[in-house]
Amino acid sequence: MAEAHNPLEQFVIQTWIPIKIGDFDASFTNSSAFMLLAVIAATALMVFAVRPRAGVPGRWQLLAELSYQFIAKMVSDNIGKEGRPYFPFVFSIFMFVLFGNLIGMIPYTFTFTSHIAVTLAMALVIFFMVTIIAFIKHGFHFFSFFLPAGVPIVLAPLMVAIEVISYFTRPFSLSVRLFANMMAGHTLLKVIGGFVVPLGIFGVVPIAGLVGVMGLEFLIAFLQAYIFTILTCIYINDAIHMH
Amino acid sequence: MSEDKNPQVPNDQNGDQKDFDKRLQRARDLSAGVNQGGKTGLPESGKGKAMRIGTELIVAIAVGGGIGFLIDTWLETKPWFFIGFLFLGNAAGLWNIFRLTSGQGYKVGFDRDKQSETKETE
Numbered sequence: 001m002a003e004a005h006n007p008l009e010q011f012v013i014q015t016w017i018p019i020k021i022g023d024f025d026a027s028f029t030n031s032s033a034f035m036l037l038a039v040i041a042a043t044a045l046m047v048f049a050v051r052p053r054a055g056v057p058g059r060w061q062l063l064a065e066l067s068y069q070f071i072a073k074m075v076s077d078n079i080g081k082e083g084r085p086y087f088p089f090v091f092s093i094f095m096f097v098l099f100g101n102l103i104g105m106i107p108y109t110f111t112f113t114s115h116i117a118v119t120l121a122m123a124l125v126i127f128f129m130v131t132i133i134a135f136i137k138h139g140f141h142f143f144s145f146f147l148p149a150g151v152p153i154v155l156a157p158l159m160v161a162i163e164v165i166s167y168f169t170r171p172f173s174l175s176v177r178l179f180a181n182m183m184a185g186h187t188l189l190k191v192i193g194g195f196v197v198p199l200g201i202f203g204v205v206p207i208a209g210l211v212g213v214m215g216l217e218f219l220i221a222f223l224q225a226y227i228f229t230i231l232t233c234i235y236i237n238d239a240i241h242m243h
Numbered sequence: 244m245s246e247d248k249n250p251q252v253p254n255d256q257n258g259d260q261k262d263f264d265k266r267l268q269r270a271r272d273l274s275a276g277v278n279q280g281g282k283t284g285l286p287e288s289g290k291g292k293a294m295r296i297g298t299e300l301i302v303a304i305a306v307g308g309g310i311g312f313l314i315d316t317w318l319e320t321k322p323w324f325f326i327g328f329l330f331l332g333n334a335a336g337l338w339n340i341f342r343l344t345s346g347q348g349y350k351v352g353f354d355r356d357k358q359s360e361t362k363e364t365e
Contacts, residue, residue: 055263165307165328165335173302180298
């Protein structure tokens with residue numbers, strides 16, 4: 001195996017079907033393909049697994065029901081009763097990110113959540129949605145968000161600026177967290193994997209390490225999907241229950 | 244799914260629907276009780292917190308700098324707003340970290356309890 005070994009090669013976007021709309025490049029890439037795959041896999045799980053509708057669920061049905069219950073509980077814990085209308089949105093986000101992360105764990109696949117373009121787009125959708133919800137629910141009272149009560153009037157301009165920046169930080173910190181975790185993990189796997197063959201018989205050492213890191217990556221794949229989702233819940237809650 | 248007709252399932256489980264509902268309710272109550280402890284946000288390890296604080300600070304500075312840069316290109320006052328907003332972004336990042344570490348989570352603004360107190364005293 002003498003091929004060039006670049007740990008970042010796995011993140012390269014390859015155009016599979018070039019599509020041009022005007023000057024806009026809307027090509028079908030490997031990233032799009034795996035997003036499509038994630039959507040299909042998640043939909044298949046939810047549609048086919050619950051088809052038997054058994055009172056005592058089988059393995060697949062249990063998996064689907066557990067994921068439903070997990071998110072339903074998260075929504076009701078974090079948002080309360082008013083959160084019910086947002087459940088489909090939150091659940092879709094969770095399944096999409098989770099499947100993206102987990103499919104990326106299969107060798108030779110592409111992890112679309114390791115691209116900030118993807119995560120930032122999702123985070124911006126959440127950000128604008130939450131802002132619009134807050135505006136609809138509270139009107140111009142929304143701006144009281146940015147001035148904490150009890151601030152001396154002299155400090156008000158500074159505090160407002162800081163709070164506004166801190167509000168705009170949300171989509172970026174949300175997306176950077178997911179993308180950085182996924183990209184760092186996959187790069188690490190590839191770097192350690194690169195040691196295996198050159199070390200010959202001693203390659204078992206990095207392989208042992210790889211097994212451990214692989215397990216950790218599965219944990220991170222789930223955890224990051226969870227964090228992304230629960231932060232969505234917290235933001236929606238902020239927008240609904242503004243003081 | 245063939246797993247659904249699991250022969251290992253004891254017969255009485257399929258027997259009485261009422262009994263099943265009762266046991267389901269009991270199981271639900273039980274799991275609800277168990278989970279109540281950890282409902283205040285994210286499960287946090289030391290490393291997770293450190294990661295979060297790092298991203299929070301860097302992102303806030305970047306966003307502050309970005310806003311400043313946009314204002315600069317708009318008003319053609321290069322570097323001044325950029326510099327000013329870098330500091331503001333830094334402040335916002337530290338402010339966010341303070342909120343995170345003091346257990347106020349990701350909520351914008353002050354702690355609700357404190358806020359309602361100050362409103363009452365006014």
